[in-house]
Amino acid sequence: MKLEELISELLMCRRCGLCRDPIDVEHGIDGTCPIWRNSTGFETDFARGKIQVALALLQGNLDVAPEMAESLYRCTLCNSCGVICPAGLEVAKLLEKVREFVSSKIYVSEKHAVIAESIEKYGNPYLTPPDKRFEWLGKDLSKMPDEAEIVYFVGCTTSLRTPEIAKATVKILNSTGTDFTVLKNEWCCGSILLRIGFRNEAIKAAEKVVKAIESTGAKTVITSCAGCFRVLKYDYPELLGDVGFEVLHTTQFLDKLLKEGKLELGKLSEHMRATYHDPCHLGRHGMVYEEPRNLIKHISNLEFVEMAPNRQFSICCGAGGGLKLLEGALAVKIASEKIRKISDMKINALLSACPFCKYNFVDAVNRQEMDIKIYDVVELVAKVVK
Ligand code: SF4
Numbered sequence: 001m002k003l004e005e006l007i008s009e010l011l012m013c014r015r016c017g018l019c020r021d022p023i024d025v026e027h028g029i030d031g032t033c034p035i036w037r038n039s040t041g042f043e044t045d046f047a048r049g050k051i052q053v054a055l056a057l058l059q060g061n062l063d064v065a066p067e068m069a070e071s072l073y074r075c076t077l078c079n080s081c082g083v084i085c086p087a088g089l090e091v092a093k094l095l096e097k098v099r100e101f102v103s104s105k106i107y108v109s110e111k112h113a114v115i116a117e118s119i120e121k122y123g124n125p126y127l128t129p130p131d132k133r134f135e136w137l138g139k140d141l142s143k144m145p146d147e148a149e150i151v152y153f154v155g156c157t158t159s160l161r162t163p164e165i166a167k168a169t170v171k172i173l174n175s176t177g178t179d180f181t182v183l184k185n186e187w188c189c190g191s192i193l194l195r196i197g198f199r200n201e202a203i204k205a206a207e208k209v210v211k212a213i214e215s216t217g218a219k220t221v222i223t224s225c226a227g228c229f230r231v232l233k234y235d236y237p238e239l240l241g242d243v244g245f246e247v248l249h250t251t252q253f254l255d256k257l258l259k260e261g262k263l264e265l266g267k268l269s270e271h272m273r274a275t276y277h278d279p280c281h282l283g284r285h286g287m288v289y290e291e292p293r294n295l296i297k298h299i300s301n302l303e304f305v306e307m308a309p310n311r312q313f314s315i316c317c318g319a320g321g322g323l324k325l326l327e328g329a330l331a332v333k334i335a336s337e338k339i340r341k342i343s344d345m346k347i348n349a350l351l352s353a354c355p356f357c358k359y360n361f362v363d364a365v366n367r368q369e370m371d372i373k374i375y376d377v378v379e380l381v382a383k384v385v386k
């Protein structure tokens, strides 16, 4: 997008402020922007203020102060505000474009530079040597075939922060006789780079990943991470053109197996009352709402209750858009608020379908000593797969 086009889209903001804290009883909406609700209360902590800062910076009407530029990154890109914006602005997409311009021409924070360097050097944003990536798979990594019908793209966060999700996925794939492999030289998908405005670096990462997938001959790629899912499915074609493989989130793939009669689910050993949190990259950005719910509903001894708001109005867990890496304490505060808001549902488990959501909710629960279990849907499926 050219700078003039970006500016004219930003100028479409009517400054109505609906993106700050709307109430819509019918959809269970009591607030929209997780940042606004959990930070300073300054105008720059919700979309209207960010848009004004972006315009001033892009038009050269504001001296570049680090705190001003950084306010554009204090946003999970959840697009909750974009769903209700009366001007029809796709706020998250716009802010991502703004970040691209700011990061390439105006200001790069030290934390962003470290993330980009870590991915360049280690293939993940966590400054972790690449040989740690498949520790969760142990000796089985060498047994993975070079070619297969399906590639399981594990992702940096699943591998290095929530490996229990990866183990559960592999268990189900083996139980269902799925012809799959992993990328032994798996590299960051580039999602975080794209979200913080490092487009050229994201393209390099995408090229590496696509080349590795192509070498396996796979026509389908499945991902645990909602962020990997979105970038592979929607951003790669935009960055690289047609990539020649189908991308499914694991919940979509498992739901497909369930409907084809290739996945049988049994009963949890203990009764569970649970609700489901829609990950932003999977739900609002990827329109995947029903498949995870269908899997959950097929697990016996699990009582499912919907939280409000849900689906396109769901409130972000706080980890997206680079916030978990850039402002970890704020990300955890957002997750804690979300859990507190659903505490009167008398649930004993909160389910999601993204390692970032799980990682952030677990951090919140541990720090606040909350009495609730956090699971990825795939972990529960693995418990009852026959
Ligand atoms: S809701 Fe849309 S138009 Fe209104 S202030 Fe927010 S971004 Fe601007």
Ligand code: SF4
Residues within 6 Å of the ligand: 032, 033, 034, 035, 036, 045, 046, 047, 074, 075, 076, 077, 078, 079, 080, 081, 082, 091, 092, 316
């Ligand atoms: S995208 Fe999400 S976090 Fe960012 S301004 Fe909008 S509602 Fe707030």
